[in-house]
Amino acid sequence: MIKIISSGIYSSIQDLGRRGYRKFGMPLSGAMDVYALKVVNILLENDIGEAAIEITGSGFSCEFTEDTDICITGADLGALLQNRDLKIKIGVPIFLKKDDILNFSKIVKGLRSYLQIKGGFKRELIMGSKSMLKGERLISGEIIKIGKKVESEVKGNFNFDYIKEDGCYEIRVKKGPDFALFPRKYIKSLLAQSFLVSPYLDRMGIRIHSKNKVVPIERNIITKPVFPGCIQIPGNGNPIIIMNDGQTTGGYPVWAVIVKDDLKIAGQLKSGDKVKFFHV
Amino acid sequence: MRFKVHQPAENYILLDFGNKINEGINKYVIALASYIKHEAVLEVIPAYSSILVEFDESKISSEKLYRYIKHLKPDVVKEQGKTHIVPVIYGGVFGPDLKHVAITNNLTEEEVIKIHSSNSYRVYMLGFMPGFCYLGGLNPLIACERKIEPRLKISKGSVGIAGQQTGIYPSKSPGGWQIIGKTEFELYRPKSEEIFPINAGDVIIFKPIVNGREL
Numbered sequence: 001m002i003k004i005i006s007s008g009i010y011s012s013i014q015d016l017g018r019r020g021y022r023k024f025g026m027p028l029s030g031a032m033d034v035y036a037l038k039v040v041n042i043l044l045e046n047d048i049g050e051a052a053i054e055i056t057g058s059g060f061s062c063e064f065t066e067d068t069d070i071c072i073t074g075a076d077l078g079a080l081l082q083n084r085d086l087k088i089k090i091g092v093p094i095f096l097k098k099d100d101i102l103n104f105s106k107i108v109k110g111l112r113s114y115l116q117i118k119g120g121f122k123r124e125l126i127m128g129s130k131s132m133l134k135g136e137r138l139i140s141g142e143i144i145k146i147g148k149k150v151e152s153e154v155k156g157n158f159n160f161d162y163i164k165e166d167g168c169y170e171i172r173v174k175k176g177p178d179f180a181l182f183p184r185k186y187i188k189s190l191l192a193q194s195f196l197v198s199p200y201l202d203r204m205g206i207r208i209h210s211k212n213k214v215v216p217i218e219r220n221i222i223t224k225p226v227f228p229g230c231i232q233i234p235g236n237g238n239p240i241i242i243m244n245d246g247q248t249t250g251g252y253p254v255w256a257v258i259v260k261d262d263l264k265i266a267g268q269l270k271s272g273d274k275v276k277f278f279h280v
Numbered sequence: 281m282r283f284k285v286h287q288p289a290e291n292y293i294l295l296d297f298g299n300k301i302n303e304g305i306n307k308y309v310i311a312l313a314s315y316i317k318h319e320a321v322l323e324v325i326p327a328y329s330s331i332l333v334e335f336d337e338s339k340i341s342s343e344k345l346y347r348y349i350k351h352l353k354p355d356v357v358k359e360q361g362k363t364h365i366v367p368v369i370y371g372g373v374f375g376p377d378l379k380h381v382a383i384t385n386n387l388t389e390e391e392v393i394k395i396h397s398s399n400s401y402r403v404y405m406l407g408f409m410p411g412f413c414y415l416g417g418l419n420p421l422i423a424c425e426r427k428i429e430p431r432l433k434i435s436k437g438s439v440g441i442a443g444q445q446t447g448i449y450p451s452k453s454p455g456g457w458q459i460i461g462k463t464e465f466e467l468y469r470p471k472s473e474e475i476f477p478i479n480a481g482d483v484i485i486f487k488p489i490v491n492g493r494e495l
Contacts, residue, residue, distance in 0.1 A: 019322050019323045019334075020323060021410075021475075021476075022323055022325045023313075023323075023324065023325045023326060023406060023480065024406050024410060024411060024475070024476040025406045025407045025408055025409055025410045025411060025412050025450075026410045027410075126470070127475065174287075174288060174289065175288075176288055177286045177288055177294050177296065221299060222299050222300065222301060222327075222328050222329060222330075223327060223328060223405070223407065223408075223414065224294075224296075224327045224328070224329075224330045224332075225294070225325040225326075225327050225330065225331075225332035225407070227289070227292060227332065227334070229289060230288070247407065247408055247409070248325065248407050248408075249327055249405070249407030249408060254288070257288040257289050257292075258289075259289065259290065260289055260290045260291055261290075
């Protein structure tokens, strides 16, 4: 078992999300950085979509009540074995002993780390997924049971170079379904400038803004389905990137959509980071 | 029925039936969505006049998927939804804005209740939050703009009006709707076998309750 000492800014259990219920308004949920989640499972020889602890920012700490293999991927949040004064390398499995205390002390780069153990975590499925529901989080004192170990093969080399220490990112986008509703000039200005990530970001969405205020789009569109990676432009002209716990439908025009492979970058954006979009 | 196809991401296609709310189009959308059953399809999400399809791009190309969908022949007539009776206590502490809706429309509170509960409402789609139904069919005589200052908390089961729309809050939430009543009918039942009792295409009828009894 592992015991949560402090849940930090926000931490929750996430897998690849909940499918089949979005038509009822249920968010997809699941890891904000799917790549990091898959890699942590591959490295520990778990099922690729097994649920892990998604740790946001600093402050998370936990205690292990049994010996186990663990691994951390994604952001570097300064993970340290407190009792042994040992820094844990990102993407390298390590064997932990009973009574070890793991601490995520500071944001070095990125925003979200994935802490996994060999065998994953035991947890009831809710609508087919172990992901916590929107707004649910791990709480201090909570105990999580370890799941059954499975056999699978390790393959490939993995890196987390897409997470930048300077917080400057380039993200590839495709034309959104409402692209044609935007004037040409507007498209150009969206692509030419760099956006600042606002502090108003969570698992539902990421708000970004730029110095040159963008002209609001007046046009009303009928509510339609949206999904993680959709970049909506609301009336105030500041784009919102829809993420995993976001609404399943939206009424703002979707200007662009982040390409699947770059969604992992969005999952690592933190307040104050800079983003430039590239149209592919 | 004609539709445009967008591919906004590698693993999604969006079928677009036009930017309008129309019962005939929506019926077709819901019927077609229920016919999309391909092993490479992960999820199908119908809306007013569009369908979002998530698929495994390693198993099928978007062109192949589009061809598969184009050849489906949904039986729109056969795909009729269920009717749900939703009992509502109107006015008083449960419907603090009933009076405002009445005054704005030059009606009495009783007239608003009568008009609201005499129509049947089609569920065009679900979204916004788990179990929330977008309903069509509100009589324009009782339409009412949202509150200027949204409430921080609207309780679960609240029945409200916003512009030309009426709806039920599946769980507590902040919101600007004019609240005219409350129901015990649950739209989101996380603990039950049938988590979402209402599907797109179903019909809702509001039944007023007075002194604990349906009228």
